[in-house]
Amino acid sequence: MYAIVDIETTGGHASANGITEIAIYVYDGRELVQHYETLVNPGIPIPYYITTLTGISNEMVAEAPPFSAVAPMIFSLLKDNIFVAHNVNFDYSFVKYHLLEAGFDLQSKKLCTVRLGRKIFPGLPSYSLGNICRHFQIPINGRHRASGDAEATMKLFGLLLQHDTANAIAAVLKGGSKEQFLPPNLPPEQVKALPSDPGVYYFHDQKGKVVYVGKARDLKKRVNSHFTGNNPGRQRQNFLRTIHSITFQPTATELMACILESVEIKRLWPPFNTSQKHIEFRYGFYLFEDQSGYLRLAIEKRRKHSHPVHSFNLLVDGHRMLRTLIREFELCPKLCFMQKDEGTCAGITAQTCHGACRREEEPVVYNARVMAAINYLQQQQPSVTIIDKGLQPGEKSCILMEKGKFYGMGYFPEHLVADQLAIREYLTPYPENETIIGLLRPYATGISGDL
Template sequence: MYAIVDIETTGGHASANAITEVAIFVYDGTAVVQEYHTLVNPRMPIPYYVQSLTGITDEMVASAPDFEAVAAEIYDLLQDKIFVAHNVNFDYSFLQYHLGANGFELKCKKLCTVRLGRKIIPGLPSYSLGNLCRSLSIPILQRHRATGDAAATVSLFALLLQRDTQDAIAGALKVGSKEQFLPPNLPPEQVKQLPLSPGVYYFHDQKGEVLYVGKARNIRKRVNSHFTGNNAGPKRQAFLRNIFSISCEITGTELMAGILESVEIKRLWPVYNYAQKHMEFNFGFYCFEDQDGYLRLAIEKKRKYTTPLHVFKLLIEGHQLLRQLIRRFDLCPRLCFLQKGNGACLPLQEHTCHGACEKKESVTIYNQRVQDAINWLQQQQPSFVILGHGRDREEQSCILMEKGRFYGMGYLPREIAVTGSENLKEWLTPYPENEYILGLIRQHAAGKAAGLLEIRSS
C-alpha cells in the first residue's frame, strides 16, 4: 500500500518552518482507496512569496487546526505504508520532523517520483512535477496546492508502475537499497560505480560546478554516508537538491586523500565546504638585499606566490627564533628589524654586532653569516619521504617533505630505489602547502616514528 503525499510549508527546511497544508492519497497500486486533506495553522506568518506561490494566506489558515491536532491522524495514514512523493526527501523530512516533535516516530520506505521518472522514462527535458506532467499529458489542477500536486503525483505514479518493465520500483524498495536515500537528481549508477578505494570525491551541480569536495578511506562508503538519515536542516536540504553528479580521484592512501582534499578546497572554494576556508594568517622569514648590499632577514605575513625561508603560525614564534639566530650568528638586530629607531645598536655596544648597521663590517663578511644562519635554519627542518600503497600493485605512493616544507606527492614504480629527494621529483606533482597539510604530514610522521608507517630520510 502506498501513501502518496504532498505538503505545503512556510519555507524550505523543517527545523525552522511549519506545514500549512497536507494531502495524502492512499493508493493500492490500482486505485485510490482513501483521501485526506487539511490546511494547518503554522503558528507563524506565511512569507509573502510563499503566499503568492501557493495561494495559501494567513487568513486561510487562521481557523485551521494546529499540526499537533492532526498529527495522530496523519501518522495513522502513513505508518506501514510506502511513502511516495515528488522529491520525497523534502516531504518526508518535514513530516518526520513535525511528527517526531509530537511524539510519533515515522519510519517508512520511500519512493521518489523524480528519481523513478528519470529511470523509467529517461530523456525528458525536465523532471520537475509541472514539466514532467506536461510532457506526459497529466493534468494538474491547483498547482502548488497539496491536493492538486498529490493528485497529479498519483497519476504520475500509476503511469510509472505501468511502464516499469525493468522493476526499478521493486529495486528501489529492496532491502539494503540506498536509492530511496539518494538525492533526487543524482543517478544511482554513479554511486554504484564509485571505487572502494581511498581518494577525493566531488559533488557537482546541474551546470557541473563543484559544490563540495570530500576525502575518504573508502569513496563509495563515504559518499553513501552523506545521504543516510533525514536531517531537516536548511543546509542539508539545499545540498541534496543541488547534487546532480559525482566524480572522484583515487589516491594511494588516506593521507594523500586528505592532502588533495585540502588543495582542492583552496583551489575551488566549493560553496558547501565550510572547514578549511578560513584565511591563514601565517608568518614567514624572508631574506632580501638592501640598497647597501646587506642581506636582511624580515618577518612578514606569508604571501601568495612567495616562498619564505621558514613559516610559523604565531608572530611571537618568529621573534623568538629570530632572536636565537641573532645570538648564534652575531647578526645585527637593526638589520633584522628587531631594533627600531635611530639610537645606537645595543649589540654593537656589547660587541655582539660587528657594525654592519653602521657599515663598519664588510658586506661580504656579514652576508656570509646571514647565509650561515639560513643554512642552519634549513638544516633544522626535517627532510623525509612517506612511502605507502599506490593505486595498484605496480606502484607505490610517495609524499616528499623537504627541509620542513611540503614539496608534493605522486606515485613511483615499485622497483624505484629511493636514494634522495632529487631522483624523486620527476615522479611527483608539486602542490601548495598550508598549515592543515603540514599538520597532517607531521602527525603521520610522528606516528611512523613509533613504527606505524614507513618513513625514509631523503
C-alpha cells in the first residue's frame, strides 16, 4: 500500500517551522482506500507570503488541532505503507520530525514522484507538480493546498505505475537502494558513475553554477554520504533542493584532492561551503626602495594581489622576526620602521646600524645586507617535493613547495623521476593559501615519496 502525502508548512525546514495542513491518500495502486486531511495549528505565526501562496491564514488554523493531537492518526496511516510525495524528502523530513516530537518514530520506505517522473517519462520540459500534471491533463483541485496536491500526486503516481515497464519503482524500493535518498533533481546515473578513487567533486545548481566543492578519498562513498539521513535543518534542505548535477576531477592521492579542494573553494567561493572562507595571512614583510635609494622592509597588512616577501598572521610574530633580522644583519631600525621617533637611532646606539638613516652608509652597501636578510628568511622556509603514484600507468604525481611557497602539482612520465628540473615543467602552478601550506609543512624538508 502507498500513502500519498502532501503538506503545507510555515517555511522551508522542519526544525524551525510547523505544518499547517496535511493530506494522506492511502492508495493500493488501483484505487483510493482511505483519505485523511486536516488543517493543523503550527503553534507559530504563518508568514504573509505563505498565506498568499496557500490561502491558509492564521485565522483558519486558530481552532485547528496541534500536530501532537493528530500525530497518532497520521502515524497509523503511514507506518505500514510506502511514503509517496512529490519531492518526497521535503515532506518526509517534516512529517518524521514532527512525529518524533510527538513521540512517534516513522521509518518508512519512500518514493519520489519527481525522481520517478524523470525515469519513467524522460525528456519532459519540467517535473514540477503543476507542469507535469498539466502535461498529462491531471486536474489539481486546489493548487498549493494539501488535499488538492495530494490527490493530483496520487493520479500521477497511478500513471507512473502503469508505465513503469522497466520496473524503476521496484528498483528504488529494493533493499539497499540509495536512490530514494538522492536530491529530487539529481540524475542517479551521475552518482553511479562516480569512481571509488580520490578526487574533488562539484555540486551544481540548475544553471550549472558550482554551489559546493568537496574532496574525497573515495568519491562515490563521500558523495553518497551527503544524502543519507533526514536532517530537517534549513541549510541541508536548501542544499539538497539546489543540487541538479555533479562533476568531479580525479586525483592520484588524497593529499592532492585536499590541495585542489582548497584551491577551488578560493577560486569559486561556493555558497554552501563554510570552511576555508576566512582571512588568510593577515600581515607581510614588504620591500620597497625609498627616494634616496635605500631598500626598506615594512610590516603591513596584506592587500589583495600584493606580493610580500614573507607572510604571517600575528603582528607580534612579525615584530619578533624583524627585530631578529635587524640584529643579525645589522639593519637600521628606522629604515625598517621599527623606530619612528626623531631621536637617535637605537641601532647606532647598539652599534648595529652603520648610519644608513643619516645617509652615512652607501645605499649599495646597506641594500646588500637587506637582500641577505631576505634570502636568509626565505631559506628558512621549508621546501617539499612529494612524489607518489600517478593517475595512469607509467606516470607519477608530484606536489612541489619551494622555500615556503606552494608552486603547484601535476603528473609526469615516471622515467623522469630523477630529473627535478624536467619534472617541474609538467606541473600546473596553483595559487597558494594558508590551508595548503599547513597541509605541506609536515612533509618538509626535502623529497618524499616512493623514489
